[in-house]
Every structure is written in C-alpha cells, then in structure tokens.
Amino acid sequence: MRGATRTAGHWARAAVLSLAFLLIFGFSGGAAEQGETASTDTVEIWFEVLAPIDVVVYAALETRTDHSGIEAHLLKDDEVEYSAEPTGSDGRVEFAGVIAGEYTLSLNAAGFLATAVLDVPVIQGAQSQVGTEVQPVLLVAGDLNHNDRIGLMDLTLLRQRYDQEVEGHEDWAHYDLNQSGRVGLMDLTILRQNYDKNTDDDATYNYEDSEPFFGDE
Ligand SMILES: [Ca+2]
Ligand SMILES: [Ca+2]
Numbered sequence: 757m758r759g760a761t762r763t764a765g766h767w768a769r770a771a772v773l774s775l776a777f778l779l780i781f782g783f784s785g786g787a788a789e790q791g792e793t794a795s796t797d798t799v800e801i802w803f804e805v806l807a808p809i810d811v812v813v814y815a816a817l818e819t820r821t822d823h824s825g826i827e828a829h830l831l832k833d834d835e836v837e838y839s840a841e842p843t844g845s846d847g848r849v850e851f852a853g854v855i856a857g858e859y860t861l862s863l864n865a866a867g868f869l870a871t872a873v874l875d876v877p878v879i880q881g882a883q884s885q886v887g888t889e890v891q892p893v894l895l896v897a898g899d900l901n902h903n904d905r906i907g908l909m910d911l912t913l914l915r916q917r918y919d920q921e922v923e924g925h926e927d928w929a930h931y932d933l934n935q936s937g938r939v940g941l942m943d944l945t946i947l948r949q950n951y952d953k954n955t956d957d958d959a960t961y962n963y964e965d966s967e968p969f970f971g972d973e
Contacts, residue, residue, distance in 0.1 A: 809856060809878055813840075813849035814887035815863050815871075818897040819934045819946050823847030825866070826895065830859040830876070847892055856880045861893075867930030868895040870904055871959040873969055886969050893969070896959055897933045898947040904955035906947065914939060914947055 815826050828849040830838040837859065840849045861873040873893060878884045887893040898906040900913045914931050917939045922929040933943040953959070963969045 809854050809880065809882070809884065811851040811854050811876070811878055811884045811886070813861060813885070814889055814892035815843060815847045815849060815895060816892035817847070817865055817868060817895050822935060827864045829862045830854065831862055832857065832859055854878050854884075861886055863893060863895060865895055866902070867900055867933055868897055869899045869906065869953060869959040870902065870955050871895050872955070872961070874960065874962045876963045876969070886963065891967070893961070896950055896953055898950040898953070900931055906950045906953050910947060911951070914944060918944070
C-alpha cells in the first residue's frame, strides 16, 4: 500500500479481494469445464466493484508556506482505520485502498488546532477528495500544548521562549508559528489573533455542509 500503514481496514480489503479472486476463478473454471468461454464482462464487473479507492486530501498550515508534517488519519466510530504518511511541503495526503464508507478525517500538526472533517464519503468507483490545491483544509495556528484550544497556556508557553532561536530545540520548535527560526512578535501576533479558537467551534467541519471539501478533480 502506498502512503498508508496496514490497519484493520487493509486486512478487510485483502479478505474481500481474495474472495473476489476465488469467485472469478470459480466462475471461469466452471465455464471452461462445460466447454464455454468465461464471460469477460463478468470479470470486469467484479474488478470495478472491488477496485481499491484512493482518498486524496489537501491540507495547509496557517501562516506557513511549507506544509510538511501534517499527520492524517481516517476514523470510523472514533477508531483509526487508515493512517497516511505525514505531508510533504505541498500538504498533500493520499490514502490508498480505502474501503467504501463514511469516515472522519483527522488532521494534526504540532502547534496547530487538531482539525476534523466529518462524514467524508468514500464511494466505490470514484476518487474521494477533501480540499483542493487552491482551497486546502486550513489548520489554525497557536495550539502549542495541543489541548484543542488556543488560550492562556499557549500564550504563557510562547512568552517563556520569547526572543529565542529555535535551532536545536525540537521540543518547542513549533512555537515558531511562522517558521522564521525565532520565537518572536509575529508568533505572538498570530497566537493573539487566534486566541480562544478551539477545535469544536473553529476546526471541525462537515463534508456535506462545507466548501472546499468537495473535490473537483
Ligand atoms: Ca492550547
Ligand atoms: Ca517566528
């Protein structure tokens, strides 16, 4: 699988595909014994119905031009079903071989509000997409302690490192919200602008209701 780790969903898909091969093989074998040619129409239909589906996501980190390191998961009933590789600088995520259904897309990055897109449909025979290159799902900057709210704790943490270079400090490098190499006035300004924002009210979207989560590609 490209871009995703093997989870329960992967093994379920593998089981379904194995069953499909058995059915196709059984059908063809039975036809051959009776001196007939196996129907290629039937084989094509099976492959179309069971073809793996890709889900493509475009995400972006507010205030940054490099959107690396966003972790993306597809959840069902609060359980992680698929995990993608963290994004590269373009913020693109790809889940491969997803079974049809409705999922919650979860996006996380250090220093940003945890973000969710609810009710993402994954439909047989179509590529699902969340966000576009032009309008990616934006992660809100400033949740330094990752407690789903931008507030006094984050402000306090930023002030503790104010006017310091981040090089060599992996544990708090994400306080540098604009990736300037230093925790400073711009980071403080960004955090203040987003003060009081939280995941429930400001970073939880419903695919059915919200643009730009419909893909147009
Ligand atoms: Ca916080
Ligand atoms: Ca900075």
